Amino acid sequence: MTDSPFAFGLGVGTHNQSGEWLEVFFPKPVLAPTAALADTVAALQSDTALSHDHLESLHQSLIAAGATEQAQVAAQFLDSQAPVVAVLLCQDSAPASVPEAYLKLHLLSHRLVKPHGTSLEGLFGILPNVAWTSEGAVDIAELGARQLAARLRGEVLEVSCVDKFPKMTNYVVPTGVRIAHTARVRLGAYLGEGTTIMHEGFVNFNAGSDGPGMIEGRISAGVMVGSGSDLGGSSSTMGTLSGGGNIIISLGRECLLGANAGTGIPLGDRCTIEAGLFVTAGTKVMLLDVEGMPSQSVKARELAGKSDLLFRRNSATGAVECLTNRSAIELNTDLHAHN
Ligand SMILES: CC(C)(COP(=O)(O)OP(=O)(O)OC[C@H]1O[C@@H](n2cnc3c(N)ncnc32)[C@H](O)[C@@H]1OP(=O)(O)O)[C@@H](O)C(=O)NCCC(=O)NCCS
Known part of the structure; x- marks a missing residue:
């Protein structure tokens, strides 16, 4: 049984071509998830994308654990083309991966914790610098190729900003x-x-x-x-x-x-x-x-x-x-x- 975990989130994000996370979107992050929910996801790696089979069985386990809202999120993710991740933060320690860092940023913007209410130590070292474009997050190293590809389609890839944090x-x-x-x-x-x-x-x-x-x-x-x-x-x-x-x-x-x-x-x-x-x-x-x-x-x-x-x-x-x-x-x- 996991004792009073800090937070949980099921997210969908973007990988670069090497399979590294650029960003993650958590539609319904949870502060202080129930022990039943935490036990259900305890074995999952917080920085590894879930396979379809994993997600399917997670969906069933969340239903069985009575975590209805998270089960609904999992159901919506079943057909995702983009990588999906489950992040359980047992304690409020420094973020150790991009998904963990993004979960903490979501907790703040969802008003689940106040500024200074969660450890963000080492955040800058964890977050990659990203080109935020009209096609979503793009690795800076891959930007030139993506700009050219857009031009060849007769389009312009709009780069709104180049930053570690999205809007x-x-x-x-x-x-x-x-x-x-x-x-x-x-x-x-x-x-x-x-x-x-x-x-x-x-x-x-x-x-x-x-x-x-x-x-x-x-x-x-x-x-x-x-x-x-x-x-x-x-x-x-x-x-x-x-x-x-x-x-x-x-x-x-x-x-x-x-x-x-x-x-x-x-x-x-x-x-x-x-x-x-x-x-x-x-x-x-x-x-x-x-x-x-x-x-x-x-x-x-x-x-x-x-x-x-x-x-x-x-x-x-x-x-x-x-x-x-x-x-x-x-x-x-x-x-x-x-x-
Ligand atoms: C500092 C501030 C609050 C003072 O406003 P106030 O309390 O209405 O004070 P008043 O302008 O009525 O002045 C009261 C007295 O102090 C004096 N006084 C005001 N500012 C002074 C200054 N910088 N130095 C000397 N005397 C000053 C006035 O001459 C007046 O003297 P009097 O009693 O002999 O007539 C105001 O000047 C200010 O800067 N407001 C900010 C507004 C703002 O930027 N809003 C955001 C919009 S985006």
Whole structure:
């Protein structure tokens, strides 16, 4: 008997010509599958495509185990031309294969786990760089031949991007969201109900918004934005993937990151950063009337996670100032009521 497995998914994906996985689509990933389901699939290899016979017997076993939804997925896969895989993650350990990595990215985008809620250690080393084309995922080494083949048919192979991550909406469209430009949200993003991403908005994997929220800025990997918050046009949140930063950024509820503003510290609830101001961890901030704090100059990192702050750059002196935020934002309810 398998003890409390972490997750399970039956997926269909793409191999390159050498039979290596490029990507996998899991229509119905499961968090914390039942022990009966886990026992049924325990013997299967999580990186090997299932033969038709294997799939047929898996289908029967899933029915016998009472795993109706997964049995339905298996039934739909029986006639698949594309390779099918069953992935059981007994624990939440670092992903060890492309199917395991894709299952974890699906868990995030299906809102089954929150950013930082699953180990993604070593993800970049596992995921291949892929050409995402109008014919699906193509191995970069095979792209030239596929482009030529399309031309010889009188067609153009459209390459939308070359990246390790596909766009989320080709795999998952969570309920109650609007995404103006789908290429700006990577698989592995977490978009809570009521999240609107405008054209300038961007959401990386292992990052997202609790929703409702208005996202016209960039949510970097690892960053989570609380409900009722607004990221103004072209604002940015510092990630930790490159550039040496190691503070994990988050925004609390009802925060406003003004247009072209940015934050390198986590913000508490109801914080505002003035349009155009980028607050980094080492920015010297003059406290003007912050409740419970004397008027003095502090480094912004000392204000990390504190609520009800308004940051602005004094337009006369250039000094960055912090005041108690007396007029936290409210989202435009009309915009968010109709997702
Ligand atoms: C920082 C911000 C929130 C302040 O807005 P506010 O709270 O409405 O403040 P006001 O503009 O009414 O200004 C209040 C006072 O502070 C002063 N003030 C405002 N910004 C200042 C600055 N940068 N330096 C010096 N004084 C400033 C005002 O002159 C005013 O002074 P007064 O009381 O003597 O008249 C606003 O300027 C801002 O940047 N909003 C972001 C909007 C945005 O980008 N949204 C996203 C759209 S995509």
